[in-house]
Amino acid sequence: MQETLSALLQLQELDRDIFRAQTELKRLPAERNVRKAEIEKRQTRLAEVRHEAKQVRVRIKEIEDLSTQHRQRIRKVENEAAGSRQDMALLVAYQHEIRTLKKEISTSEEEGVQLVEKAEGLDAQAAALQAEIDKELALFADFAGNVDREFAAAEKRLKGLQDQRKARMSSKVPPEALSLYTRLLSAREGVAIAHLDGRTCQGCFMEIPTNMVVRVNRGVELVQCPSCDRILHNPR
Numbered sequence: 569m570q571e572t573l574s575a576l577l578q579l580q581e582l583d584r585d586i587f588r589a590q591t592e593l594k595r596l597p598a599e600r601n602v603r604k605a606e607i608e609k610r611q612t613r614l615a616e617v618r619h620e621a622k623q624v625r626v627r628i629k630e631i632e633d634l635s636t637q638h639r640q641r642i643r644k645v646e647n648e649a650a651g652s653r654q655d656m657a658l659l660v661a662y663q664h665e666i667r668t669l670k671k672e673i674s675t676s677e678e679e680g681v682q683l684v685e686k687a688e689g690l691d692a693q694a695a696a697l698q699a700e701i702d703k704e705l706a707l708f709a710d711f712a713g714n715v716d717r718e719f720a721a722a723e724k725r726l727k728g729l730q731d732q733r734k735a736r737m738s739s740k741v742p743p744e745a746l747s748l749y750t751r752l753l754s755a756r757e758g759v760a761i762a763h764l765d766g767r768t769c770q771g772c773f774m775e776i777p778t779n780m781v782v783r784v785n786r787g788v789e790l791v792q793c794p795s796c797d798r799i800l801h802n803p804r
């Protein structure tokens with residue numbers, strides 16, 4: 569069993585770093601995606617603001633067109649009124665229509681002024697968003713470059729470690745011991761074997777019973793820490 573343990577210890581020397589490299593390889597693209605999603609959220613918001621500004625301008629144009637039509641109608645009615653000075657009833661009707669049209673123009677113009685202000689506010693908002701996005705995109709380009717470099721470095725490191733691991737892999741390790749070790753590696757963040765310091769497991773810093781220390785020292789079986797499950801090893 570000492571042979572098994574020392575073969576596993578050989579692997580453990582590499583496996584913590586392998587686990588770290590693998591974690592990096594997962595973390596880096598995930599971080600990049602989070603940053604990218606944040607920028608995309610702002611880009612969506614910018615598109616919404618621009619769309620709203622466009623809608624407001626369409627409405628302003630409609631109001632302007634309507635006011636033009638009203639003014640034309642007023643001129644027409646004024647001409648007709650001038651030609652029918654004798655007919656009081658008709659004259660009153662014309663004057664009423666002119667007043668109504670003028671009132672509508674005035675109301676529309678008020679609305680128009682408000683809408684122009686709104687459109688300008690939206691333009692300002694869009695410009696600010698665009699500036700933020702440009703800044704973030706520049707930062708993101710740097711960040712993504714770093715991520716690529718770190719990713720490539722982690723991949724290279726991992727490849728080197730895995731090659732070393734292959735060379736160290738001993739056929740003398742019984743399959744059950746290897747599968748226990750492998751399971752613990754992933755369950756315990758790359759550390760399947762814990763050193764003992766006196767009675768204290770250096771994996772979880774809990775004390776183990778004395779008889780267990782004796783069993784570890786005897787070295788005829790793999791002994792697991794009762795609290796973190798790691799395989800215990802006494803370096804002494």
Ligand SMILES: [Zn+2]
Nearest residue numbers: 769772793796
């Ligand atoms: Zn432990």
